[in-house]
Amino acid sequence: MTAAPAVPETETDAELIRRSHADPEAFAALFDRYAPMLYRYVSRRLGPEQAEDIVGDTFLAAFGRRARYDLERPDARPWLFGIVTKLVARHHRDEAARYRALRRSPAEHAVPFPDDAVDDAVAAAGVRPVLAGALAALPRRDRDVLLLVAWADLSYAETAAALGIPVGTVRSRLNRARRKIRAALGDTDPMREEA
Amino acid sequence: MDDLNLLRDLGRDLEHEPPPTLVRQRSRLAGGAAAPRRRRWLAPAIMATAAAVTAALVLVPTVLLRGGDGGRHALGTVARTESGPARAVNVLVIGADGRNGGASNADSIVLVHLPADRGRASVLSIPRDVVSSPVTCPNAKLASPRMTYMLTGGLSCSVKRVESLTSVRVDQAVKVDFAGFAKMVDALGGVEITLPKAVDDRNSGLRLGAGRHLVKGRQALAYARVRHGLDDGSDLARVERQQRLMKALLARAHQKFGNPVAMARFVAAASSSVTVLGGDDSVALKSLAKGLEKVNPNRSDYAVLPTRINPADPGTLVVDEARTAAALRPFKR
Incomplete structure (x- = not known):
């Protein structure tokens, strides 16, 4: 059984991304760190159906661009939220429709x-x-x-x-x-x- | 109240917790990362694929050989397997996520090559984020070029897309719907699993003591999905567990087939989860099924279609033409 090497909690996002240049598997640790947070954010804006795919698309795009990440920034959240924002923008009609539906309906659940x-x-x-x-x-x-x-x-x-x-x-x-x-x-x- | 706080409240109301299936998105990442190398046994995406293939290898012969009407959905629009002496065939196996409402998406896409002697299969996984050039399908407008949406036009359309992507002739296509998995387990009266230690995992809902258990479909599914509290929590360990589960399921199926009522129930559950395309010629289907039955999933050769990040859209992948020849060679025999 080959266990994934444990990621030290102290490793910054930038360090992870730097390590992923040579070892692409290291990037998965970034997923584990932020996928749930990004999912919650997208689920607010677009609902749960689209959130899953958008989170996956975000990390795939981030993975493709990881060589261009500014390693001077230890926290990758702004970078990831930037990508998420672009992907959410493709669905801006769905997003507006989602809010409009709330405008019409009373609270969904007590x-x-x-x-x-x-x-x-x-x-x-x-x-x-x-x-x-x-x-x-x-x-x-x-x-x-x-x-x-x-x-x-x-x-x-x-x-x-x-x-x-x-x-x-x-x-x-x-x-x-x-x-x-x-x-x-x-x-x-x-x-x-x-x- | 302050407008930002009101807005935060609204946000909390709208928020959903990440589902256990979010982990699939992680294996997409591994698919992209694994692409440069031909063989990577430990890459999670391939292992997940192996689980889908195992499922197909277990289910397809079961459904087809035991008199299920697997050919029921056949559209008869792609090349059929001739009866008579076996010849090499390429089978497209699609694991579908079976979402409620709306078309299901292809979760894992696999080409399986069975040589004429059927001894050793070659398995090629196609990353679901690869984009294919447009194909014309009679009964569907193409929603997205991404392969994960290949089921939009039905199985015959999926076949066309894979053929256009790989230039490999596809003889047969099988779709396995994972949503039906729990039903199949229930039809068999449960499946036996062995836990090395007690598990109480809130995410998957699995709560069992150590030792052997006969579990129902819902728990079997949780066992297949659980990521915490068992083994080392890696995708690899999870997929190995899934394969053990598939084998246990097969053993259980063989045990139960003496009982006509249990068998009829199982076939009904399985045939609603497995869709086969490639003609309703039962002789051809049976010969294919017999071929699949002989294949040992552990002795097969696993590879991933070489891809690179799509420069036009970094969220997707394109086939890396320069490196596909070796990967596709077994399929062109």
Whole structure:
């Protein structure tokens, strides 16, 4: 039985990618590290059906481009999220349709909340269709920035690296997107039951 | 509440947990990585393929020889195997993922060459991310050139695509639907597995003590898929386990075939998971099945179609024409 050599936890992404130049199998460790995270992100934007293939496509594309990875960047997440963003963009019609469907339908399932969270939960459920509608209406580039920050938890600098744009552009797109979201929310009172 | 927090809540609502099948995407990566070398026994993609071939080698003769109506779906549009003395044949074996709703995708694509004496098969795995040049299929518009979507136009279309990709003549095609696997196990009244130690794995849902167990289909499937708590957790170990399972299943099948009721049930379950193309000529099918029955999967020669990253679309692969000759040689005899 040949066991895969254990990957030391301390090895950075850049070190893994450097090692994968000579030993392609090392790249699989990057998959193990980030595939679940990328899957969750894509499942939010496009749903579970497409997420699996897109995660696979992402790593295959990343593998093909690994020689061009900037080894000065220890954390590969911005790079991977950049590839994911491009692949998700091919499905931007599906994505908008997904959000529009949420805009029309009430909450899909009732989730039990702890008592002190009830107020927030009611508010969140009420604004959900509005939020989804606002997301659907955003220009694709603004939405990419907004969701990398809000859903992928990337910093402004990481978002800029992922999309290959200046940090200033990240700020301006994010501000524009958030202004539109707040404007949409402003049309409703989130604390009222009928939003 | 702050707009970003509301947005985060919405995101959490929309999120799905990664399914156990996500690991398949990892083996695609190995397929791309393994492409430069002709033989790589340890590459997970090949081993996964070997599991699919084993499944086919076990199921096809079982279904065809035991009177299942495997030829039922035959479209009769590709070359048939002549009856009479055996001759060398190329068989296309497709492992389909059988998604609910929508067309299933080809998960593993394998060409098997059976020489006239049927002793030793050559197995060539075709990475599912290879793109093929467009072919015309009467009953389908071609959705995507990627081979994984080859089932869109039906098996006859898959055959055309493989023939155009490899310039190898395909005599017969078999599709094995893994979704039906659990049903087949249940039809046999379960299958016997042996665990070296107790397992409690939440991802796959497998919870069993150490030792021998007779398990039902759902647990057998979990056993085939589990990645934690058994052996070293590698893909290779998992695929070896799958092959052990297939052998146990075959042994169980032989044991049960004395019982006509159990056999009828098994054939019904298996024939709904196996689709055969290549004519409804039962003599030809039986001779092919007999040929497959003789082949020892452990003595066969495994290779991967040489590919390289597609410069036009790095998410896909193209055939590396310069290096295919050796890999395809056994198939052109």
